[in-house]
Amino acid sequence: MNVKITSVAKQLPRFTRTTEEIIPYLKGWLSGQEERFQRKVIKIFENAGVDKRYSIMDAHEVFSNTSFEEKNDIYVKESIKLAEAALQKALQKAALNPADIDYIITVSCTGIMIPSLDAYLINKLKMRRDIVRLPVTEMGCAAGVSGIIYAENFLKANPGKRAAVIAVESPTATFQLDDFSMVNIVSAAIFGDGAACVILSSHQDDKGPEILDKAMYHFYNAETMMGFKLTNTGLQMILDKSVPEKIAEHFPKIVHPFLEKNNLTIAAVNHLIFHPGGKKIVQTIDTLFGSLGKNIExxxxxxxxxxxxxxxxxxxxxxxxxxxNLPKGDIGLMLSFGPGFSAQRILLEW
Incomplete structure (x- = not known):
């Protein structure tokens, strides 16, 4: 009995700005910095490969002197709204009710809330009193795939059950106003806010692509490559510029043995479902998969x-x-990377 993904739904925050619209705010933030540095930062934003970013805060709030407490309060309030909307959409797509969910996993790394997000959703949607909760907070960009892996483990051990995995993130709430480092600037250029929900099922009659296999891969001695440092002004991004190189170095060990274990080669994979960490990472993966005749459009x-x-x-x-509505029998490979440093993989069959 394989676990199936029955629906996926996204929910975007209400504020949005194109890169062109953000530039004036960026110039205001950079006033007082050397002109050459200002031009460099603006070019980073223009060349980041991101046309539009969504946020739980309007641009003037992002670039204003807001305390960690104030930003986190906004994160809590808006995360609940986004998560509820994403969950409701995913349930509707799967023709399910909130009471049909046996297991709820919430993932987020861009704010702090106790009780965790799932508790609010259970109350708001009157979900079952015996629902199993799992909040995941420190897996970063990898947590969307990690959450699916945790849900699959639960559902495989409990036939006839359903799970919801809800990811809510607000990287714009972690922007550091007084930090003019390249890490803070590059992070601001590539990140945006958003939420999504996945419904999984081990009910025999439920439809959707089946999870054939899943696996995690840990990079040794790479804890400092990516993450957050908790400071008095909030969560400060840690992002090593060597991340694309490390991914390329480990790529053969991450992809090929996983497929071989399932008697497959990359040629048999029809769809690549990859986490776009940033322009350079996407270019690296595009080159690696492109050399194998695949694309990540x-x-x-x-x-x-x-x-x-x-x-x-x-x-x-x-x-x-x-x-x-992909053809029956199509194979998909999900792949994401996150703090640790680690890679998460899922093999799907439609």
């Missing part, structure tokens, strides 16, 4: 349209494939 489009929304982003890519 949907991944590239998601980055262009929304930016990197951390754990939610790969679910936006997955939704595009779920909405295509």
């Amino acid at each position: 949907d991944t590239k489009e998601v980055l262009t349209l929304y930016g990197n929304m951390s754990s939610a982003t790969v679910l936006y890519v997955l939704e595009r494939f779920m909405d295509k």
